[in-house]
Amino acid sequence: MTRFIQGSDRNQVTLLPECLDDFIAEDNTVRVVDAFIGELDMKALGFEGAMPAATGRPSYHPSVLLKVYLYGYLNRIQSSRRLERECQRNVELMWLTGRLAPDFKTIADFRRDNGKGIRNVCRRFVLLCRELKLFTQAVVAIDGSKFKAVNNRERNYTPGKIERREREIEESIQRYLDALETADRTQPIEIQAKTERLQGKIQKMRQRMQDLQKIKAQLETQPDRQLSQTDPDARAMTTHSAKGTAMVGYNVQTAVDTKNHLIVAHEITNTGSDRSQLSKLALEASQAMGRAGLQAIADRGYYSGQELKACEDAGIAAYVPKPMTSSANADGRFDKGDFIYIAREDEYQCPAGNRAIHRFTSEEKGMQIRIYWSSACIGCAIKAQCTPSSYRRIRRWEHEAVMESVQHRLDRMPQAMTVRKSTVEHVFGTLKHWMGWTHFLTRGMGNVSTEMSLNVLAYNLKRVISILGITQTMKAMRLVGA
Numbered sequence: 001m002t003r004f005i006q007g008s009d010r011n012q013v014t015l016l017p018e019c020l021d022d023f024i025a026e027d028n029t030v031r032v033v034d035a036f037i038g039e040l041d042m043k044a045l046g047f048e049g050a051m052p053a054a055t056g057r058p059s060y061h062p063s064v065l066l067k068v069y070l071y072g073y074l075n076r077i078q079s080s081r082r083l084e085r086e087c088q089r090n091v092e093l094m095w096l097t098g099r100l101a102p103d104f105k106t107i108a109d110f111r112r113d114n115g116k117g118i119r120n121v122c123r124r125f126v127l128l129c130r131e132l133k134l135f136t137q138a139v140v141a142i143d144g145s146k147f148k149a150v151n152n153r154e155r156n157y158t159p160g161k162i163e164r165r166e167r168e169i170e171e172s173i174q175r176y177l178d179a180l181e182t183a184d185r186t187q188p189i190e191i192q193a194k195t196e197r198l199q200g201k202i203q204k205m206r207q208r209m210q211d212l213q214k215i216k217a218q219l220e221t222q223p224d225r226q227l228s229q230t231d232p233d234a235r236a237m238t239t240h241s242a243k244g245t246a247m248v249g250y251n252v253q254t255a256v257d258t259k260n261h262l263i264v265a266h267e268i269t270n271t272g273s274d275r276s277q278l279s280k281l282a283l284e285a286s287q288a289m290g291r292a293g294l295q296a297i298a299d300r301g302y303y304s305g306q307e308l309k310a311c312e313d314a315g316i317a318a319y320v321p322k323p324m325t326s327s328a329n330a331d332g333r334f335d336k337g338d339f340i341y342i343a344r345e346d347e348y349q350c351p352a353g354n355r356a357i358h359r360f361t362s363e364e365k366g367m368q369i370r371i372y373w374s375s376a377c378i379g380c381a382i383k384a385q386c387t388p389s390s391y392r393r394i395r396r397w398e399h400e401a402v403m404e405s406v407q408h409r410l411d412r413m414p415q416a417m418t419v420r421k422s423t424v425e426h427v428f429g430t431l432k433h434w435m436g437w438t439h440f441l442t443r444g445m446g447n448v449s450t451e452m453s454l455n456v457l458a459y460n461l462k463r464v465i466s467i468l469g470i471t472q473t474m475k476a477m478r479l480v481g482a
Contacts, residue, residue, distance in 0.1 A: 135262075149250060341404075348372050
């Protein structure tokens with residue numbers, strides 16, 4: 001091996017730097033982590049143990065454990081046991097913590113007990129980005145993505161799943177009984193072992209049936225008729241990537257700044273649909289950015305009249321395309337969009353040129369719906385292209401003008417959906433990549449929300465470093481006071 005580069009003798013005495021700081025370069029990310037957390041008021045942010053107890057064994061300061069977690073999530077080390085090992089061998093963590101090495105239980109308990117404080121730190125960093133003038137455009141892209149929970153699909157139950165499994169168990173029991181009957185007709189000596197095995201299987205199936213009956217009773221107490229045994233808050237949700245199957249997890253909602261791709265607001269829900277999330281997330285983004293007249297771009301899954309009206313009332317301009325779900329259009333007939341509304345006269349003009357006038361108003365799910373139709377429908381020459389009924393009824397919500405204004409905005413900004421896709425979708429890809437395309441490590445809505453806040457904080461910190469550079473980021477943090 002004389003022709004290869006040679007390593008040093010393991011027994012050779014080495015003169016290491018006298019100071020641990022000499023191991024950490026000036027442009028190392030851990031210096032940013034230290035500068036950011038060093039400027040935080042841990043007590044004001046709601047961290048437990050920020051004030052030391054007068055008696056008892058001294059505890060770790062919350063800032064030390066927060067540094068450990070933030071470093072871990074920046075470097076894709078999210079497990080408390082792995083963080084414990086890194087504190088003992090990682091020079092960067094030794095420098096960051098002052099050579100402290102908390103055990104994994106202390107690290108895990110900090111994340112579990114300080115969810116409120118960690119979420120406040122995440123919001124404080126967004127405020128810091130605002131103070132650094134990184135939100136120069138009042139435009140955000142909103143989207144949601146499904147993240148797996150600890151709960152396995154087999155331990156998630158709905159009435160349909162229980163009914164299907166009961167049917168499968170009954171079929172299995174009948175199959176074993178038939179096999180047992182066949183065995184009884186043969187020689188007992190030769191078949192005794194098989195008989196005992198079949199009787200054991202039948203007993204297990206019957207016990208499984210009893211367990212399902214208990215689960216069915218628990219299911220009756222759930223408001224949404226769904227039960228997850230490992231993570232009670234997780235719910236089965238359909239995903240675009242696995243059509244026909246459901247993933248047990250959470251729906252993570254984010255609002256991302258379109259210029260610098262910073263996550264300005266996020267929420268954790270266990271509802272599979274995005275339809276009721278638009279106004280809440282857009283309002284949170286507007287408050288976090290401190291920008292009036294916010295523009296929020298979302299996909300068709302967020303289209304809801306009430307949500308669009310709530311955005312309009314809050315001064316938020318929403319860009320949400322209307323879903324293509326018209327049954328008339330699918331059947332080759334005229335869609336509602338083919339009817340022209342004449343606001344001055346409160347009438348609709350149909351494709352045949354006739355006028356549909358207002359007939360009556362009904363209330364549906366708290367909404368006032370105005371109904372229109374034309375008396376000329378019966379004798380209309382193109383009635384077959386319009387409706388199979390006697391009259392073509394046009395329904396108009398009392399706040400339909402809001403939805404029409406949304407469509408007008410989309411017409412003036414045809415690239416809106418391209419902007420949304422290029423802004424928010426890669427954020428979810430990055431977060432899932434950091435998580436290793438696996439599930440959340442914690443259970444329960446509160447703990448999962450805390451875990452997601454750490455992911456968002458790490459993502460935003462990396463983005464700011466990428467935009468400003470390490471030196472400028474540290475300088476800015478100390479100037480504004482994180």
